[in-house]
Amino acid sequence: MKFEEFVSGSYKQQYQYQSFLPASINQVWSWDDPRINVLLEQATKSLGELNAFTLIVPDVDLFIHMHIIKEANTSSRIEGTRTEMDEAVLEEEAILPERRDDWREVQNYVRAMNTAIGELKTLPLSLRLLRHTHEILMGGVRGERKTPGEFRRSQNWIGGASLADAAFIPPHHADMAELLTDLEAFWHNDNVAVPQLVRCALSHYQFETIHPFPDGNGRIGRLLITLYLVSHGLLNKSSLYLSAHLEKHRGAYYDALTRVRESNDIGHWVRFFLQAVVETAESGKTTFQRILALRQELDAEVVKMGRRAVNAQQLILHLYGTPTITVNKAMEVLGIKYVPANSLIATLVDMGVLQEVTGFQRNRIFILRRYIDIFRDGN
Structure with a gap:
């Protein structure tokens, strides 16, 4: 499938609303846009240089732990928590009672990420792993009533107070199994000659479009990026996290995802994603240099x-x-x-x-x- 010929999906009439049914992604992809080739080269180079730091920095796992705390704090902040880095590194008894719910959500993210990275040593990236990660993420916090670790069995939506005024309505839950099977197959399809960074970009878009959990999809989707890069050998350690870039460019991020669904412009999304990888990897290299200094x-x-x-x-x-x-x-x-x-x-x-x-x-x-x-x- 050429990016330029891609049709993102169709709207499916439900009882009183229309849900969006995305096209499958487990296929060969190509593009004519030379900007993607240039960004892909830059992203691969920057990612390789960042990865080199994790191989030469002494006691790197200590610093990776701080990267994870920062990612947990930033990714949770996108969803509305208000924990600062100074608070994220404290023990619970040192947190003001009125801020402990936010603090617990950040700590859940840290545990979820650490557990998922550990499981990748013995398990492939899979829907099973994402469900377990979601279970840890949502356990004992404000989303705990929304079936932690289980895919949704009802319709959800993004934006607005109800289905009637939603900004986006993901696929109906009855259509999710086939879409998720297709996504998981794409992660491991050796017959599809597509660069892994492009696969990662497409996977994040598809996951967020399916929106398979009742809650926590944004955090799991951003976490999926790092898990994908580690599981496919692009990162030796979990040293790259896009949440800070996505928070800084939040409007452009949501616009890029929406543009695929509304205008079929998958190339624009891939360019946005690759640029995010370039800038985040360069920032990560600077962080390691400052740590060494x-x-x-x-x-x-x-x-x-x-x-x-x-x-x-x-x-x-x-x-x-x-x-x-x-x-x-x-x-x-x-x-x-x-x-x-x-x-x-x-x-x-x-x-x-x-x-x-x-x-x-x-x-x-x-x-x-x-x-x-x-x-x-x-x-």
């Missing part, structure tokens, strides 16, 4: 601490994965008593390495501010 700075600072330098380095290494600390936690991490742990943290505060964030005299929490800022400032 910060690590050199901190190593140079703590080496001046004499005999306490070893404990300081060990504590900072822990903070790269979990960038908040209490004195009690420092005691546990370092295996030392209260007085030396408290003294060590006090010295790191005086040096500007750590920052106390509660303002309390007791139950104080300290944060590796310069490290958090790298992820908060990145696009």
Whole structure:
């Protein structure tokens, strides 16, 4: 199927509304647009360079964990949560009661992503894996009544207060099984000679158009992008997440998806997606460069601490994965008593390495501010 000849689907009359029935995507794709070829080359190059960082950066899994927290926070924010990065890295008891629902949704996303990436080591990308990921994402939070881990058995819609004024009505649930089977087959069809980044773009569009879950489709669809890239070997680690780019260009993102359904312009969507990969991969490379620079700075600072330098380095290494600390936690991490742990943290505060964030005299929490800022400032 040529992009230029693609017909995105048709509207199917239901009882009092029309649902959109998308065309299948498990087929050979081609295009005449040279802009796609140029963007595909740029995206492949940028993605490869980002992937190289995950192979050479020491203790990279600690930094990947922070990437996942940022992605969870940003992807959830697109859906209306209001948790900031500083809050996302705290324990629940440190979160204000009125903000804990949002915080829990972000933590669910982190668990869902980590679990899905782990399962990819033994399972292929599949509908089964997405259902399990959705179950974790929606469990125990505001969407828990919407059948976590199960595809919808009723009609849903996007925008508006009801089907009568919806901006978009996905396919009827009776049509979903065939569409989802087609999508899953496309992920693994070795007889279809289509570049994996283009397949990933088409897969995200199709998933969001099917909208198979009662709730959480946006988050699962964005998570699907990273899972696809890891499962097909384009990423060694889960280091690329598009949510920050999609949030920044939210209007253009939704417009690009809508343009496919209304005008059959699948080429425009693929160009948008590839450009998002290019810009996000370049931003990711900058993030890794800033992490390496910060690590050199901190190593140079703590080496001046004499005999306490070893404990300081060990504590900072822990903070790269979990960038908040209490004195009690420092005691546990370092295996030392209260007085030396408290003294060590006090010295790191005086040096500007750590920052106390509660303002309390007791139950104080300290944060590796310069490290958090790298992820908060990145696009």
